[in-house]
Amino acid sequence: MALSVMIEKMSTGFEKTCSIFFLTLLFALPLGVVIALLRMSKSFVISRITQLFVSVLRGTPLMLQLLAVTYGPFYLFGTSVSRNKLIPVVIAFSINYAAYFSEIYRGGIESISVGQYEAATILGYSKMKTFIRIILPQVIRRILPSVTNEIVTLVKDTSIAFTVSYQEMFTIGKQIANSQTSFTPFIVAGVFYYVFNAIVGFVMGRAEKAMSYYKQ
Amino acid sequence: MKKLIALLLATLMVLAFAGCGSDNGNNSGNSAGRTFIMGIDAEYPPFSYMNDAGDYAGFDVEICKAACELLGWKFEVFAVNWDQKLIQLDANECDCVWSGMTILDSMKEAGYVISTPYFDNTQVLLVKSDSGINSSSDLAGKAVAVQLGTSGEALLNGDLAELKDTFGELVTCDSFLKCFTELEGNAVDAVLVDYPVAKSYADSKGDSLKIINEELGAEQYGIAFRKGDNDTCKAIEEAVQKLVESGKYAEIASKDEYKEIVNNLIFLNNK
Numbered sequence: 192m193a194l195s196v197m198i199e200k201m202s203t204g205f206e207k208t209c210s211i212f213f214l215t216l217l218f219a220l221p222l223g224v225v226i227a228l229l230r231m232s233k234s235f236v237i238s239r240i241t242q243l244f245v246s247v248l249r250g251t252p253l254m255l256q257l258l259a260v261t262y263g264p265f266y267l268f269g270t271s272v273s274r275n276k277l278i279p280v281v282i283a284f285s286i287n288y289a290a291y292f293s294e295i296y297r298g299g300i301e302s303i304s305v306g307q308y309e310a311a312t313i314l315g316y317s318k319m320k321t322f323i324r325i326i327l328p329q330v331i332r333r334i335l336p337s338v339t340n341e342i343v344t345l346v347k348d349t350s351i352a353f354t355v356s357y358q359e360m361f362t363i364g365k366q367i368a369n370s371q372t373s374f375t376p377f378i379v380a381g382v383f384y385y386v387f388n389a390i391v392g393f394v395m396g397r398a399e400k401a402m403s404y405y406k407q
Numbered sequence: 408m409k410k411l412i413a414l415l416l417a418t419l420m421v422l423a424f425a426g427c428g429s430d431n432g433n434n435s436g437n438s439a440g441r442t443f444i445m446g447i448d449a450e451y452p453p454f455s456y457m458n459d460a461g462d463y464a465g466f467d468v469e470i471c472k473a474a475c476e477l478l479g480w481k482f483e484v485f486a487v488n489w490d491q492k493l494i495q496l497d498a499n500e501c502d503c504v505w506s507g508m509t510i511l512d513s514m515k516e517a518g519y520v521i522s523t524p525y526f527d528n529t530q531v532l533l534v535k536s537d538s539g540i541n542s543s544s545d546l547a548g549k550a551v552a553v554q555l556g557t558s559g560e561a562l563l564n565g566d567l568a569e570l571k572d573t574f575g576e577l578v579t580c581d582s583f584l585k586c587f588t589e590l591e592g593n594a595v596d597a598v599l600v601d602y603p604v605a606k607s608y609a610d611s612k613g614d615s616l617k618i619i620n621e622e623l624g625a626e627q628y629g630i631a632f633r634k635g636d637n638d639t640c641k642a643i644e645e646a647v648q649k650l651v652e653s654g655k656y657a658e659i660a661s662k663d664e665y666k667e668i669v670n671n672l673i674f675l676n677n678k
Contacts, residue, residue, distance in 0.1 A: 262585075265592040272592030274550065356552070356580040356589065366579060369490050369556050370564050372517045 192371050194379075200367060201379055204360035208383075211280055211349045211359065216342065218285035223292025230297055248290035254354050257283045261355040276357040284352075288345060295337045299330035332402040339395040343388050350380075439479035443639075445471045446501030449486035450582045453607060453664050454507035466668060467505050469659045474646035490556035490581070493519065496633055503632050503639070507601070509558035510629040518634040522644055524627035527671045530559050532619040533590065533598045533605045540597060543621055548575040549596035552586040555579040559599040562624040583608075590616075599623070603667040610667075627673070647674070 229241040248256070261279040264270045273279050303326050311321040350361035360383060364376035447455035447468065455465040463484040475482035485501040492504045493514070509528065510521055532551075534540045540549070551574050553559045560579060563571040571577060578595050580586045586598045587608055598605075602620065609616040632640045650656040651674045660669045669675065 262588055262592070265588065270592075272589055272594035274594050276594075353581060356578050356585060358579065362555070362579060365490050365555060366560070366564075370513070370561060372493060372513045374494070 192367065192373075194375070197367055197376060197379060201360050201363050201376065201383065204358060204363035205383060207277070207352075207357065207359040208349045208361075208387075210277055211284060211352055211357075212346060212387075214277070214281045215284040215288055215345060218281065219288035219292055222285060222289035223296055226289055226293035227296035227300065230293060231300065245290045245293060248287055249294075253283070253287050253348060254351050256287055257351060257355050259283075276352070276355055280352045280355065280357050284345070284348070288341065291341055292338070295334050295341065296330070298337075299334035300326065302333060303329055328402075332399075335395065335399050335402065339392070342391055342395065346388050346391060347384055440481065442481040442483055443471075443475050443478075443503075444483045444485050444501040446485050446487045446492060446496060446504040447506040448489045448492075450584065451489075451507050451604070453603065453668060455505075466659065466665050467507065470647060470650065470656065471505055471643075473650055473655055473659070474643055477646045477649060478642060489554075492556070493517070493631065496631060502636075503630050503643070505630040507603075507628055508631060509561070509626050511558070511561055514631060520632040520634065520636050520640045522630040522632070522640055524629045525647070525673050526628035526668065527625065527673055528558070528628055529602045529620065529625045530562055530599055530623040531602045531605050532621070532623075533587070533600055533609060533616055534596065534619060535590065536615055536617045538596060540619070542619060543570055543623070544573075546570070546597055547573040550574070550576040550578060550594070551597045551599060552578040552580055552589050552595040553599045554583050554586055555581055558601065558624070558626055562626075563599065566624055603671065606667045651675075 226241060226245065229237055230245065232238045232241070257280065260283040261276070262272060265272050307325060308321060311325055316324070349359055352359050353362040353365070356362075361380055364380040367376040368374065445468070447463065447465070449455060449457050449463060451465070453465055454467045455463065458464040463486070468484060472482050485495075487495045487501060487504065487506075492508075495501060496504055496519075507526070507528075510524060515521055532540075532543060532546075540546065553563060563577065576595075578586075578589060580589065583598075583600060583604055586595075586600065589595045590598050591612075597619075602618075605618050609618055630640070630643065647656070657675055659665070660672055660675060
């Protein structure tokens with residue numbers, strides 16, 4: 192098989208890899224905020240339940256969670272397995288990544304000194320306004336490097352979707368490697384992932400720069 | 408700190424040398440007492456699988472074990488990642504791939520030593536009994552599942568490419584169990600699979616599943632050895648022939664759990 196044909200075939204799978212990536216970010220980034228806020232809730236019960244939830248999601252393999260979301264309902268209740276695998280894949284990825292993001296957010300929010308809240312109260316800022324106008328911009332700047340880390344990992348983790356037979360790029364690479372008894376598709380896949388991550392790194396670098404007006 | 412690093416490096420070196428030692432042991436010809444590592448797909452009953460006790464079992468495993476006993480070799484099993492089996496074989500993680508493996512021309516072209524075939528296999532379609540699918544022509548526009556790295560998948564990319572083009576979607580899974588789960592969960596309409604695997608699964612599910620046998624791409628199973636490892640291949644082939652002559656082969660094949668495959672065993676049917 193010519194290299195060009197190989198790349199063309201894997202590009203079709205790359206679209207699916209991108210769908211997992213962007214949809215997961217779309218849902219996981221905001222969901223992480225919700226989880227972080229619940230985790231920091233004043234109610235002991237809510238905080239503890241969220242803590243347990245996060246600990247389970249971080250403490251079990253993503254592959255296992257993917258299997259549970261995709262095939263779990265079938266084995267437990269006999270419902271149909273989804274024909275469009277993108278749905279269970281994005282659900283599992285979003286919940287898993289939201290758990291990680293939530294802890295990054297929490298770390299960022301808790302790193303802001305109490306003095307800033309007190310000053311804001313004295314200046315007459317409401318709680319909501321304090322958070323959005325004063326706290327959040329600083330938090331975003333502080334957590335960006337950690338968030339980049341997670342996003343880069345997400346790019347590579349998309350290959351796990353093969354576990355539930357979602358035909359993303361790495362799956363197609365494996366299929367070609369198998370039928371051609373060749374190692375080349377894996378090298379092509381490596382280049383695909385690296386270039387994708389180089390772009391992610393560049394974009395996040397620009398974002399960090401844009402936020403650096405807060406330079407302390 | 409320096410001492411700690413030195414200690415760590417020393418440990419690593421010892422481990423590295425230990426690794427060399429065992430490698431040499433594996434490759435030191437075919438004298439009695441060598442360790443022979445059999446590479447299997449641990450999810451491929453009844454040829455090779457993990458039994459209720461957690462041990463590797465199956466027809467291929469039993470035959471290989473008996474052959475190693477005959478040769479005086481130490482027998483070990485290594486569960487390979489099926490879609491990377493040949494890479495793992497090259498990497499010396501196992502000494503052969505022997506697990507209901509279909510002989511492909513591409514393997515021979517790549518230089519692997521392949522034994523004489525011992526099993527004749529046919530691909531069949533497994534569908535739900537109430538699906539209304541009665542032949543491969545009914546699959547137009549439907550979703551079909553196949554396991555990655557199996558002969559069924561190779562067939563769809565080769566001789567059956569025209570049939571594949573009529574499918575609505577081809578879903579590749581990483582194990583047969585997933586293919587079957589997709590079928591029972593209505594995510595796909597049919598599974599292209601080796602006959603014995605389809606038969607034993609369909610039987611375990613009562614009347615809910617049925618097999619469509621159009622003798623698609625009849626083919627054969629063999630054992631793969633590393634490039635240039637003709638000696639090992641020959642030794643194993645001879646040992647297996649001795650098992651056939653002594654009746655031990657037929658004795659193993661006559662076990663109840665192998666009743667689906669016994670008719671396809673070449674060595675028994677030629678007698």
